[in-house]
Amino acid sequence: MDKISIEDIMHLYGIDAWGKHYFSVNEQGNLTVQATGGDSTGVIDVYQVIEELKNQGIQTPCLLRFPQILQRRVTKLGNVFTNAIEEFGYQGSYLPVFPIKVNQQQPVVQTLLSSGNAYHLGIEAGSKPELITALGQKVSEQALTICNGFKDQQYFDLASVGAAMGRNVIVVIEKPFELKYLLQLQNSGKPIPNIGFRIKLLAKGSGL
Structure with a gap:
């Protein structure tokens, strides 16, 4: 052979x-x-x-972590966008988010957020447990907390808590019925998070 x-x-x-x-x-x-x-x-x-x-008597399987790789990848990604913004004179801001559903392990999340703090790395949450986890993390004032996924009144209440904490929370409205919970939140007098909209266009673009 x-x-x-x-x-x-x-x-x-x-x-x-x-x-x-x-x-x-x-x-x-x-x-x-x-x-x-x-x-x-x-x-x-x-x-x-x-x-x-x-x-040493440690049985497999075991988990090996390499936080240096996470740090370098976040830094490289942030630098690429920073350089592109300067090169093309972009007047907006670059605010990246980490979708926490990808990996919810605390050492991973903390390494990513600390490495991306200079770029105001935030978190995208797709459920109530993920949003609770996101609100418990330390991020910069500018960092976004994007709220996606299925939303009920409790979800909006959690987003309101984030807004009261001073977090830059954006609840993405995907379904018309979600507006009902937003109005209920407004009528309650609680802090209102920022609102975004996900729109699916009926017409397709040519790509040009």
């Missing part, structure tokens, strides 16, 4: 497509991580890490 090359392994698992200079395969055929995305220094052999964990 022919010996499998490193290139074969990289192609088989598509590491070149998703690794982005952070993940690779070494000469032993082991997965490696370069958390800073730089040169060959600081390369971590994942197999050796697992073996060391076993020697």
